[in-house]
Amino acid sequence: MATAAVNDFIPPVGGLLDAHDEAQLFWQLRWRSAFANLRWMLASARLRISLVGSLSLFFWCGLFVLFYHGFTFLSSPSIHTNVIEPLFNAFFLALMLMLIFSSGIILYNALFNSSEVAFLMTTPVRAQRIFQHKFQEAVWFSSWGFVLLGSPTLVAYGVATSAPWYYFALLLPFVIAFVHIPAAIGGILCLLLVNRLPSVRMHALVLSLVAAILSLSWLAWTMFNGAENNLMTPEWFQEMFSRLRFTEQRLLPSWWLSTGLLEASRSSVLVPLGDPPWAQSLMYLALLVSNALFFNLVGVWLAAKLYRVTYSRLYDEPTQRRHASTWWLDGALIRCLFFLPRDVRLLLVKDFRLFRRDPVQWSQFIISFGLLGLYVVNIRRLSYIPNYSAMIGFLNLAVVGLILSTFTTRFIYPMISLEGRRLWILGLLPIHRDAILWSKFLFAAIGSLLPCTMLVLVSDLMLQINLPLVIIFHQISCIVLCMGLSAIAVGLGAKMPDLREQSPSKIAAGFGGTLNLVISAAYIVVIVLLTALPVHLFLGSMQEAPQTFVDQCLHFLGSRTGIASGMALTLFTGVVATIWPMRVGLRAFRKLEL
Numbered sequence: 001m002a003t004a005a006v007n008d009f010i011p012p013v014g015g016l017l018d019a020h021d022e023a024q025l026f027w028q029l030r031w032r033s034a035f036a037n038l039r040w041m042l043a044s045a046r047l048r049i050s051l052v053g054s055l056s057l058f059f060w061c062g063l064f065v066l067f068y069h070g071f072t073f074l075s076s077p078s079i080h081t082n083v084i085e086p087l088f089n090a091f092f093l094a095l096m097l098m099l100i101f102s103s104g105i106i107l108y109n110a111l112f113n114s115s116e117v118a119f120l121m122t123t124p125v126r127a128q129r130i131f132q133h134k135f136q137e138a139v140w141f142s143s144w145g146f147v148l149l150g151s152p153t154l155v156a157y158g159v160a161t162s163a164p165w166y167y168f169a170l171l172l173p174f175v176i177a178f179v180h181i182p183a184a185i186g187g188i189l190c191l192l193l194v195n196r197l198p199s200v201r202m203h204a205l206v207l208s209l210v211a212a213i214l215s216l217s218w219l220a221w222t223m224f225n226g227a228e229n230n231l232m233t234p235e236w237f238q239e240m241f242s243r244l245r246f247t248e249q250r251l252l253p254s255w256w257l258s259t260g261l262l263e264a265s266r267s268s269v270l271v272p273l274g275d276p277p278w279a280q281s282l283m284y285l286a287l288l289v290s291n292a293l294f295f296n297l298v299g300v301w302l303a304a305k306l307y308r309v310t311y312s313r314l315y316d317e318p319t320q321r322r323h324a325s326t327w328w329l330d331g332a333l334i335r336c337l338f339f340l341p342r343d344v345r346l347l348l349v350k351d352f353r354l355f356r357r358d359p360v361q362w363s364q365f366i367i368s369f370g371l372l373g374l375y376v377v378n379i380r381r382l383s384y385i386p387n388y389s390a391m392i393g394f395l396n397l398a399v400v401g402l403i404l405s406t407f408t409t410r411f412i413y414p415m416i417s418l419e420g421r422r423l424w425i426l427g428l429l430p431i432h433r434d435a436i437l438w439s440k441f442l443f444a445a446i447g448s449l450l451p452c453t454m455l456v457l458v459s460d461l462m463l464q465i466n467l468p469l470v471i472i473f474h475q476i477s478c479i480v481l482c483m484g485l486s487a488i489a490v491g492l493g494a495k496m497p498d499l500r501e502q503s504p505s506k507i508a509a510g511f512g513g514t515l516n517l518v519i520s521a522a523y524i525v526v527i528v529l530l531t532a533l534p535v536h537l538f539l540g541s542m543q544e545a546p547q548t549f550v551d552q553c554l555h556f557l558g559s560r561t562g563i564a565s566g567m568a569l570t571l572f573t574g575v576v577a578t579i580w581p582m583r584v585g586l587r588a589f590r591k592l593e594l
Contacts, residue, residue, distance in 0.1 A: 099186065108190050109503075151171075174257055181295055191306050343431040344442065347431075389465050394528055410508045412486065476531075531566055534562045537555075
């Protein structure tokens with residue numbers, strides 16, 4: 001596509017295209033690529049479009065209803081001033097920090113690891129034009145989550161407070177102007193980092209992200225740690241909001257966005273003196289737009305100075321010779337898995353090496369399970385009824401399963417696809433094809449068992465659950481979840497591989513990844529309900545004699561026989577969810593042409 005669009009433009013003899021024609025060329029390239037993708041999806045991926053659209057609409061409506069009731073509850077003037085403004089400031093500041101890091105990582109992969117850029121670098125195109133071309137993609141990919149999560153929040157706030165019409169008209173310009181500022185800052189930091197620290201570029205970027213998230217976690221820890229006795233009381237909320245005052249710094253773009261939207265939500269009738277609210281809102285919008293243009297110009301100027309030089313220096317680096325040696329952790333893993341066949345152990349160690357050498361994978365693993373561990377350790381500080389501690393433990397089990405399902409969808413499902421053109425090397429090895437798939441299943445299952453079961457066990461201990469049988473049920477359900485989710489991801493990944501795609505995020509965002517996430521979520525709900533419902537009815541007040549058929553069913557579920565039946569069904573569902581996807585995946589993988 002890029003070659004066809006470039007060939008349509010015939011540059012003048014003896015010179016390059018001027019900036020205007022070059023911009024037109026890239027916009028033409030963008031529109032042709034977008035229309036080609038749209039035609040392809042309408043022709044061959046209607047089910048995926050329908051599924052993604054339906055889930056997004058369901059998610060949007062659910063968030064809208066949730067936030068509408070929340071904002072209606074907080075609609076009194078005194079609460080509005082003391083709660084809404086700090087909440088908006090903190091929300092948009094956290095969002096701005098995440099957008100800086102996500103756009104920086106996306107731009108790094110787009111500018112320095114993209115085959116399209118490798119082609120564009122061979123054409124007489126200005127470096128700043130390539131940067132702008134990829135910057136537009138980074139803005140879209142990094143901010144679509146904000147649009148999906150933030151739009152129902154902001155629309156619900158406008159409806160709950162009966163905001164005037166111009167509030168809704170200004171929402172989109174405010175959001176577009178705001179997301180360009182952190183995206184441009186992320187692009188500037190990416191260029192400077194790769195130019196100054198070429199050898200540790202990715203590790204430095206990911207470690208900065210981990211440090212930022214740990215700092216926010218420490219901030220949350222201090223908030224909870226300092227108010228153990230009056231948690232969730234008005235005094236606690238007042239102290240928490242006083243600690244968030246730093247988010248109201250007037251030099252922050254997040255404050256401009258928050259203040260501009262709050263001004264737009266006010267009615268002009270209620271402000272008879274001074275500038276009308278819409279004029280104040282337009283002033284903050286102009287401030288956001290001017291700063292977005294300024295940071296964009298700084299990024300383009302830096303790209304003109306540094307990008308081509310940095311790109312050439314990056315690929316001119318001599319390749320460091322690796323010594324053929326076994327790291328102590330790999331050796332320890334091989335010795336611990338002595339009961340497995342040797343070929344499976346070696347393949348498993350290969351996947352483990354890829355995992356620990358990819359900072360994107362282990363950093364997301366640490367962040368996800370680290371934040372969950374922080375919540376579990378502090379769960380006793382939250383106010384809850386002790387009689388419901390067993391049910392809270394089941395809810396924590398469901399949360400652990402959902403976190404694990406996102407991890408298996410993002411990293412385990414694309415594993416077969418990522419082998420791609422190198423898969424023929426594994427096909428030439430003197431090993432059975434089934435060993436390749438079983439090694440990936442064991443890698444996912446063994447790697448998830450220890451952190452997941454430990455989190456569930458610590459949760460039960462912090463909740464002071466004094467029923468050993470409930471703790472055993474939690475552990476068995478967690479093991480069933482780990483095995484089933486790993487098998488679903490590996491089996492579907494082998495059934496629907498995409499051997500041409502090199503980006504794991506694009507593979508996970510495709511139809512197969514979406515289907516894997518939906519099936520995993522349904523599997524988690526079934527497993528948790530099969531064990532949680534009988535235990536809840538058993539611990540509840542089912543003392544009265546059943547009168548109706550429904551009461552008799554509930555009474556049976558709450559009996560010891562019902563608990564045993566629920567656990568038996570859990571184990572049966574887990575076995576089916578483990579064997580069936582692996583069987584489907586093995587059949588497809590045996591027939592795959594390498």
